[in-house]
Amino acid sequence: MQYTGLSRATVSSVLGELGERGLITERRSAAGAGMGRPAARVALDRSAGTAIAVDIGVRHVAVAVGDLSHSVLAERWVTAPRGHAAARGTRLVLRSIEEAIEQAGVDAEELVGAAVSLAAPVATDSNRLAVPGVLPGWTDSTLAESVAARWGIPVVTENDANLGALGEALARPAAGGGDILFVKVASRIGLGIARGNRVVRGRNGYAGEFGHVTVRPRGQQCWCGRRGCLELYAGGDGMLRRLAGTAAAADSIPDLVAGARASRERRRVVDDGAAALARALTDIAVVLDPARIVLGGELTGLGDLLVDPIRRELGALPFGSTVELRVSPLGERASLVGALGLVLTEPARFVDRSQGRVVPRPADDDHAPSSPPLSLPAAREAQP
Ligand SMILES: [Zn+2]
Structure with a gap:
Protein backbone atom coordinates (compact mmCIF):
# COMPACT_ATOMS: atom_id res chain seq x y z
CA MET A 1 0.00 0.00 0.00
CA GLN A 2 2.89 2.32 0.73
CA TYR A 3 3.86 2.03 -2.94
CA THR A 4 0.50 3.15 -4.28
CA GLY A 5 0.32 6.31 -2.20
CA LEU A 6 -3.38 5.48 -1.70
CA SER A 7 -5.23 5.40 1.60
CA ARG A 8 -6.14 2.04 3.18
CA ALA A 9 -9.83 2.76 2.46
CA THR A 10 -9.17 3.40 -1.24
CA VAL A 11 -7.05 0.27 -1.60
CA SER A 12 -9.74 -1.81 0.18
CA SER A 13 -12.38 -0.40 -2.13
CA VAL A 14 -10.38 -1.13 -5.32
CA LEU A 15 -9.48 -4.63 -4.12
CA GLY A 16 -13.15 -5.20 -3.17
CA GLU A 17 -14.20 -4.24 -6.70
CA LEU A 18 -11.63 -6.57 -8.28
CA GLY A 19 -12.68 -9.34 -5.85
CA GLU A 20 -16.37 -8.98 -6.73
CA ARG A 21 -15.47 -9.41 -10.37
CA GLY A 22 -13.51 -12.57 -9.52
CA LEU A 23 -10.24 -11.02 -10.68
CA ILE A 24 -8.16 -11.58 -7.54
CA THR A 25 -7.39 -14.31 -5.09
CA GLU A 26 -6.27 -13.58 -1.55
CA ARG A 27 -3.50 -15.37 0.37
CA ARG A 28 -2.77 -14.84 4.06
CA SER A 29 0.89 -14.28 4.81
CA ALA A 30 2.28 -16.86 7.25
CA ALA A 31 5.14 -14.51 8.10
CA GLY A 32 2.77 -12.26 10.02
CA ALA A 33 1.63 -15.00 12.43
CA GLY A 34 1.66 -13.95 16.07
CA MET A 35 1.99 -10.25 15.24
CA GLY A 36 -1.65 -9.25 14.96
CA ARG A 37 -3.76 -9.62 11.84
CA PRO A 38 -1.61 -11.17 9.11
CA ALA A 39 -1.02 -9.08 6.01
CA ALA A 40 -3.09 -10.09 3.01
CA ARG A 41 -1.32 -10.75 -0.26
CA VAL A 42 -3.48 -10.58 -3.34
CA ALA A 43 -2.82 -11.79 -6.85
CA LEU A 44 -4.80 -11.41 -10.04
CA ASP A 45 -6.57 -14.69 -10.76
CA ARG A 46 -5.64 -16.76 -13.83
CA SER A 47 -9.31 -16.83 -14.82
CA ALA A 48 -9.09 -13.06 -15.40
CA GLY A 49 -7.54 -13.97 -18.75
CA THR A 50 -4.30 -13.93 -20.67
CA ALA A 51 -2.69 -11.24 -22.79
CA ILE A 52 -0.36 -11.00 -25.78
CA ALA A 53 2.57 -8.58 -25.89
CA VAL A 54 4.45 -7.73 -29.10
CA ASP A 55 7.65 -5.68 -29.37
CA ILE A 56 8.75 -4.40 -32.79
CA GLY A 57 12.34 -3.20 -32.66
CA VAL A 58 14.60 -1.91 -35.40
CA ARG A 59 16.15 -5.38 -35.74
CA HIS A 60 13.82 -7.80 -33.94
CA VAL A 61 10.28 -8.82 -33.27
CA ALA A 62 9.44 -10.34 -29.88
CA VAL A 63 6.21 -11.85 -28.59
CA ALA A 64 5.14 -12.84 -25.08
CA VAL A 65 2.01 -14.47 -23.73
CA GLY A 66 1.27 -13.77 -20.08
CA ASP A 67 -1.58 -14.35 -17.69
CA LEU A 68 -3.05 -11.59 -15.58
CA SER A 69 -1.50 -13.09 -12.46
CA HIS A 70 1.52 -11.42 -14.09
CA SER A 71 3.46 -14.47 -15.15
CA VAL A 72 5.10 -14.66 -18.57
CA LEU A 73 3.99 -18.05 -19.90
CA ALA A 74 5.92 -18.09 -23.18
CA GLU A 75 8.23 -15.73 -25.04
CA ARG A 76 9.69 -15.77 -28.58
CA TRP A 77 12.39 -13.51 -30.03
CA VAL A 78 13.11 -13.42 -33.76
CA THR A 79 15.83 -11.40 -35.47
CA ALA A 80 14.56 -9.33 -38.39
CA PRO A 81 16.65 -7.42 -40.93
CA ARG A 82 17.04 -3.71 -40.25
CA GLY A 83 14.33 -1.75 -42.03
CA HIS A 84 12.28 -4.90 -42.61
CA ALA A 85 8.94 -4.37 -44.31
CA ALA A 86 5.77 -4.41 -42.26
CA ALA A 87 4.29 -7.29 -44.31
CA ARG A 88 7.22 -9.53 -43.40
CA GLY A 89 7.22 -8.32 -39.78
CA THR A 90 3.50 -8.96 -39.50
CA ARG A 91 3.92 -12.54 -40.77
CA LEU A 92 6.71 -13.10 -38.21
CA VAL A 93 4.55 -11.69 -35.42
CA LEU A 94 1.45 -13.75 -36.31
CA ARG A 95 3.51 -16.96 -36.47
CA SER A 96 5.34 -16.14 -33.22
CA ILE A 97 2.02 -15.51 -31.44
CA GLU A 98 0.65 -18.85 -32.70
CA GLU A 99 3.76 -20.61 -31.36
CA ALA A 100 3.76 -18.77 -28.03
CA ILE A 101 0.07 -19.47 -27.43
CA GLU A 102 0.63 -23.16 -28.15
CA GLN A 103 3.72 -23.29 -25.95
CA ALA A 104 1.89 -21.54 -23.11
CA GLY A 105 -1.02 -23.97 -23.37
CA VAL A 106 -3.42 -21.05 -23.58
CA ASP A 107 -6.92 -21.35 -25.00
CA ALA A 108 -7.69 -18.51 -27.42
CA GLU A 109 -10.95 -18.03 -25.47
CA GLU A 110 -8.87 -16.81 -22.49
CA LEU A 111 -7.27 -13.91 -24.40
CA VAL A 112 -8.33 -10.43 -23.27
CA GLY A 113 -6.20 -8.30 -25.57
CA ALA A 114 -2.82 -7.49 -27.04
CA ALA A 115 -0.44 -4.55 -26.73
CA VAL A 116 2.14 -3.77 -29.41
CA SER A 117 5.34 -1.86 -28.59
CA LEU A 118 6.85 0.21 -31.42
CA ALA A 119 10.23 1.97 -31.39
CA ALA A 120 8.59 5.15 -32.70
CA PRO A 121 6.10 7.80 -31.56
CA VAL A 122 2.54 6.43 -31.66
CA ALA A 123 -0.40 8.78 -32.24
CA THR A 124 -2.49 8.96 -29.05
CA ASP A 125 -5.76 8.46 -30.90
CA SER A 126 -4.80 5.54 -33.12
CA ASN A 127 -2.63 2.46 -33.54
CA ARG A 128 -0.54 4.25 -36.20
CA LEU A 129 2.93 5.75 -36.13
CA ALA A 130 2.66 9.47 -35.33
CA VAL A 131 5.57 10.18 -37.67
CA PRO A 132 5.54 8.30 -41.01
CA GLY A 133 8.88 6.75 -41.87
CA VAL A 134 10.38 6.85 -38.39
CA LEU A 135 10.42 3.04 -38.27
CA PRO A 136 11.30 2.29 -41.88
CA GLY A 137 8.93 -0.18 -43.48
CA TRP A 138 6.24 0.12 -40.79
CA THR A 139 4.40 3.25 -41.95
CA ASP A 140 0.70 2.43 -42.36
CA SER A 141 1.27 -1.02 -40.88
CA THR A 142 -1.88 -3.03 -40.33
CA LEU A 143 -0.27 -5.23 -37.68
CA ALA A 144 -2.77 -4.20 -34.99
CA GLU A 145 -5.73 -4.91 -37.29
CA SER A 146 -4.23 -8.27 -38.33
CA VAL A 147 -3.76 -9.44 -34.72
CA ALA A 148 -7.20 -8.13 -33.76
CA ALA A 149 -8.85 -9.94 -36.67
CA ARG A 150 -6.99 -13.23 -36.14
CA TRP A 151 -7.79 -13.56 -32.41
CA GLY A 152 -10.89 -11.37 -32.06
CA ILE A 153 -9.40 -9.15 -29.35
CA PRO A 154 -8.72 -5.42 -28.91
CA VAL A 155 -5.13 -4.46 -29.82
CA VAL A 156 -3.46 -1.31 -28.52
CA THR A 157 -0.20 0.13 -29.91
CA GLU A 158 2.19 2.10 -27.70
CA ASN A 159 5.65 3.64 -27.83
CA ASP A 160 8.45 1.35 -26.58
CA ALA A 161 9.97 3.79 -24.07
CA ASN A 162 6.51 4.47 -22.58
CA LEU A 163 6.06 0.73 -22.11
CA GLU A 332 15.89 -5.71 -23.69
CA ARG A 333 12.65 -7.17 -22.28
CA ALA A 334 11.47 -3.95 -20.58
CA SER A 335 9.10 -2.88 -23.39
CA LEU A 336 7.73 -6.40 -23.86
CA VAL A 337 7.03 -6.76 -20.13
CA GLY A 338 5.54 -3.26 -20.14
CA ALA A 339 3.21 -4.24 -23.00
CA LEU A 340 1.81 -7.07 -20.85
CA GLY A 341 1.57 -4.53 -18.04
CA LEU A 342 -0.50 -2.20 -20.21
CA VAL A 343 -3.18 -4.88 -20.54
CA LEU A 344 -3.13 -5.24 -16.74
CA THR A 345 -3.26 -1.56 -15.87
CA GLU A 346 -5.65 -0.23 -18.52
CA PRO A 347 -8.28 -3.01 -18.47
CA ALA A 348 -10.96 -0.66 -19.78
CA ARG A 349 -9.30 -0.88 -23.21
CA PHE A 350 -9.52 -4.68 -23.36
CA VAL A 351 -12.03 -7.52 -22.94
CA ASP A 352 -13.55 -8.36 -19.55
CA ARG A 353 -13.61 -12.15 -19.12
CA SER A 354 -14.47 -12.11 -15.43
CA GLN A 355 -17.53 -14.06 -14.23
CA GLY A 356 -18.08 -15.61 -17.62
CA ARG A 357 -18.91 -12.28 -19.26
CA VAL A 358 -17.12 -11.47 -22.50
CA VAL A 359 -17.84 -7.83 -23.13
CA PRO A 360 -15.48 -5.04 -24.11
CA ARG A 361 -15.74 -2.42 -21.40
CA PRO A 362 -16.41 1.21 -22.33
CA ALA A 363 -13.21 3.23 -22.51
CA ASP A 364 -13.33 5.35 -19.39
CA ASP A 365 -9.86 5.85 -17.96
CA ASP A 366 -11.10 7.67 -14.88
CA HIS A 367 -12.98 4.62 -13.67
CA ALA A 368 -10.49 1.93 -14.55
CA PRO A 369 -9.50 0.09 -11.37
CA SER A 370 -5.90 0.62 -10.27
CA SER A 371 -3.85 -2.53 -10.03
CA PRO A 372 -1.99 -3.46 -6.87
CA PRO A 373 1.83 -3.37 -7.05
CA LEU A 374 2.98 -6.24 -9.21
CA SER A 375 6.16 -8.13 -9.71
CA LEU A 376 6.87 -9.52 -13.12
CA PRO A 377 9.10 -12.57 -13.02
CA ALA A 378 11.58 -13.49 -15.71
CA ALA A 379 10.38 -15.41 -18.72
CA ARG A 380 10.24 -19.14 -18.33
CA GLU A 381 11.73 -19.58 -21.74
CA ALA A 382 13.21 -17.19 -24.24
CA GLN A 383 14.20 -17.97 -27.78
CA PRO A 384 17.23 -15.94 -28.81
ZN1 LIG B 1 15.61 15.67 -33.99
Missing part, protein backbone atom coordinates in the same frame (compact mmCIF):
# COMPACT_ATOMS: atom_id res chain seq x y z
CA GLY A 164 9.58 0.42 -20.67
CA ALA A 165 8.60 2.99 -18.03
CA LEU A 166 5.40 1.11 -17.27
CA GLY A 167 7.27 -2.22 -17.04
CA GLU A 168 9.74 -0.70 -14.56
CA ALA A 169 6.96 0.96 -12.55
CA LEU A 170 5.12 -2.35 -12.24
CA ALA A 171 8.23 -4.36 -11.42
CA ARG A 172 9.31 -1.92 -8.68
CA PRO A 173 6.88 0.88 -7.86
CA ALA A 174 8.37 4.14 -6.59
CA ALA A 175 8.17 4.11 -2.80
CA GLY A 176 6.42 7.28 -1.70
CA GLY A 177 5.29 8.19 -5.21
CA GLY A 178 7.06 10.23 -7.88
CA ASP A 179 7.52 9.61 -11.58
CA ILE A 180 9.70 6.86 -12.99
CA LEU A 181 11.57 7.81 -16.16
CA PHE A 182 12.76 5.12 -18.55
CA VAL A 183 15.44 6.26 -20.97
CA LYS A 184 15.96 3.99 -23.96
CA VAL A 185 19.51 4.51 -25.19
CA ALA A 186 19.67 2.48 -28.38
CA SER A 187 19.85 3.34 -32.12
CA ARG A 188 17.89 6.40 -31.11
CA ILE A 189 17.01 7.99 -27.77
CA GLY A 190 13.54 7.65 -26.26
CA LEU A 191 12.09 8.47 -22.88
CA GLY A 192 8.96 7.20 -21.15
CA ILE A 193 7.32 8.70 -18.07
CA ALA A 194 5.30 6.50 -15.70
CA ARG A 195 3.24 8.35 -13.12
CA GLY A 196 2.11 5.58 -10.79
CA ASN A 197 0.80 2.92 -13.17
CA ARG A 198 -0.05 5.46 -15.86
CA VAL A 199 1.96 6.44 -18.91
CA VAL A 200 2.25 10.19 -19.60
CA ARG A 201 1.60 10.52 -23.34
CA GLY A 202 1.13 14.23 -24.01
CA ARG A 203 -1.41 15.64 -26.43
CA ASN A 204 -0.10 14.03 -29.63
CA GLY A 205 1.79 11.05 -28.23
CA TYR A 206 5.15 12.88 -28.41
CA ALA A 207 5.69 13.27 -24.64
CA GLY A 208 9.18 12.02 -23.84
CA GLU A 209 10.61 12.56 -27.36
CA PHE A 210 13.71 13.48 -25.48
CA GLY A 211 16.07 12.52 -28.30
CA HIS A 212 15.02 15.76 -30.02
CA VAL A 213 16.01 18.31 -27.41
CA THR A 214 18.72 20.56 -28.83
CA VAL A 215 22.25 20.02 -27.60
CA ARG A 216 24.11 21.80 -30.47
CA PRO A 217 22.08 24.76 -31.79
CA ARG A 218 24.13 24.91 -35.01
CA GLY A 219 24.67 21.16 -35.16
CA GLN A 220 23.75 18.58 -37.79
CA GLN A 221 20.35 18.49 -39.44
CA CYS A 222 18.07 15.94 -37.76
CA TRP A 223 15.36 13.88 -39.48
CA CYS A 224 12.81 15.47 -37.12
CA GLY A 225 13.21 18.86 -38.80
CA ARG A 226 15.42 20.44 -36.13
CA ARG A 227 19.18 20.81 -35.75
CA GLY A 228 21.68 19.45 -33.25
CA CYS A 229 19.29 17.00 -31.55
CA LEU A 230 20.52 14.90 -28.63
CA GLU A 231 20.12 11.57 -30.43
CA LEU A 232 22.47 12.63 -33.24
CA TYR A 233 25.25 12.54 -30.62
CA ALA A 234 24.05 10.16 -27.88
CA GLY A 235 22.12 7.60 -29.98
CA GLY A 236 23.87 4.54 -31.40
CA ASP A 237 23.07 5.43 -35.03
CA GLY A 238 24.47 8.92 -34.46
CA MET A 239 27.69 7.53 -32.99
CA LEU A 240 28.09 5.13 -35.93
CA ARG A 241 27.58 8.02 -38.38
CA ARG A 242 30.17 10.16 -36.62
CA LEU A 243 32.72 7.36 -36.88
CA ALA A 244 31.86 6.36 -40.47
CA GLY A 245 34.74 6.77 -42.92
CA THR A 246 37.36 6.95 -40.14
CA ALA A 247 39.78 4.22 -39.10
CA ALA A 248 37.65 3.83 -35.95
CA ALA A 249 34.41 3.08 -37.86
CA ALA A 250 32.16 0.39 -36.32
CA ASP A 251 29.87 -1.95 -38.29
CA SER A 252 27.06 -2.07 -35.79
CA ILE A 253 25.99 -0.93 -32.35
CA PRO A 254 27.08 -4.22 -30.70
CA ASP A 255 30.50 -3.77 -32.41
CA LEU A 256 30.71 -0.19 -31.11
CA VAL A 257 29.70 -1.23 -27.59
CA ALA A 258 32.18 -4.11 -27.48
CA GLY A 259 35.01 -1.97 -28.83
CA ALA A 260 34.22 1.40 -27.26
CA ARG A 261 37.65 1.52 -25.65
CA ALA A 262 39.44 0.18 -28.74
CA SER A 263 40.61 3.56 -30.01
CA ARG A 264 40.93 7.15 -28.91
CA GLU A 265 38.48 8.27 -31.62
CA ARG A 266 35.75 5.80 -30.59
CA ARG A 267 36.21 6.73 -26.96
CA ARG A 268 35.88 10.43 -27.83
CA VAL A 269 32.59 9.90 -29.67
CA VAL A 270 31.17 7.72 -26.89
CA ASP A 271 32.26 10.15 -24.14
CA ASP A 272 30.86 13.09 -26.08
CA GLY A 273 27.48 11.34 -26.47
CA ALA A 274 27.34 10.23 -22.84
CA ALA A 275 28.13 13.77 -21.65
CA ALA A 276 25.39 15.26 -23.85
CA LEU A 277 22.90 12.68 -22.56
CA ALA A 278 23.92 13.34 -18.94
CA ARG A 279 23.38 17.10 -19.26
CA ALA A 280 20.02 16.81 -21.05
CA LEU A 281 18.76 14.15 -18.65
CA THR A 282 19.69 16.33 -15.71
CA ASP A 283 17.58 19.15 -17.18
CA ILE A 284 14.62 16.75 -17.35
CA ALA A 285 15.27 15.74 -13.73
CA VAL A 286 15.26 19.42 -12.69
CA VAL A 287 11.87 19.88 -14.37
CA LEU A 288 10.13 16.66 -13.26
CA ASP A 289 11.80 15.83 -9.92
CA PRO A 290 11.36 12.09 -10.60
CA ALA A 291 11.78 9.29 -8.06
CA ARG A 292 13.89 7.11 -10.33
CA ILE A 293 15.64 7.17 -13.70
CA VAL A 294 16.10 3.79 -15.36
CA LEU A 295 18.45 3.32 -18.30
CA GLY A 296 17.62 0.70 -20.91
CA GLY A 297 18.56 -0.14 -24.50
CA GLU A 298 21.62 -1.54 -26.23
CA LEU A 299 24.00 1.28 -25.28
CA THR A 300 23.69 0.39 -21.58
CA GLY A 301 26.25 -2.26 -22.61
CA LEU A 302 28.76 0.62 -22.44
CA GLY A 303 28.53 0.29 -18.64
CA ASP A 304 30.49 2.91 -16.71
CA LEU A 305 31.24 4.89 -19.89
CA LEU A 306 27.53 5.71 -20.10
CA VAL A 307 26.43 5.56 -16.46
CA ASP A 308 29.22 7.47 -14.69
CA PRO A 309 28.76 10.83 -16.48
CA ILE A 310 24.99 10.62 -15.82
CA ARG A 311 25.53 9.76 -12.17
CA ARG A 312 27.95 12.69 -11.81
CA GLU A 313 25.54 15.23 -13.36
CA LEU A 314 22.56 13.93 -11.36
CA GLY A 315 24.66 14.19 -8.21
CA ALA A 316 24.55 17.98 -8.47
CA LEU A 317 20.82 18.71 -8.75
CA PRO A 318 19.57 22.04 -7.34
CA PHE A 319 18.52 22.30 -3.68
CA GLY A 320 20.40 19.09 -2.84
CA SER A 321 17.65 17.13 -4.59
CA THR A 322 18.39 13.47 -5.29
CA VAL A 323 17.15 10.87 -7.77
CA GLU A 324 17.78 7.13 -7.92
CA LEU A 325 19.61 5.99 -11.07
CA ARG A 326 19.79 2.38 -12.22
CA VAL A 327 20.30 0.30 -15.33
CA SER A 328 17.17 -1.67 -16.18
CA PRO A 329 17.26 -5.18 -14.73
CA LEU A 330 14.69 -6.10 -17.41
CA GLY A 331 17.22 -5.34 -20.15
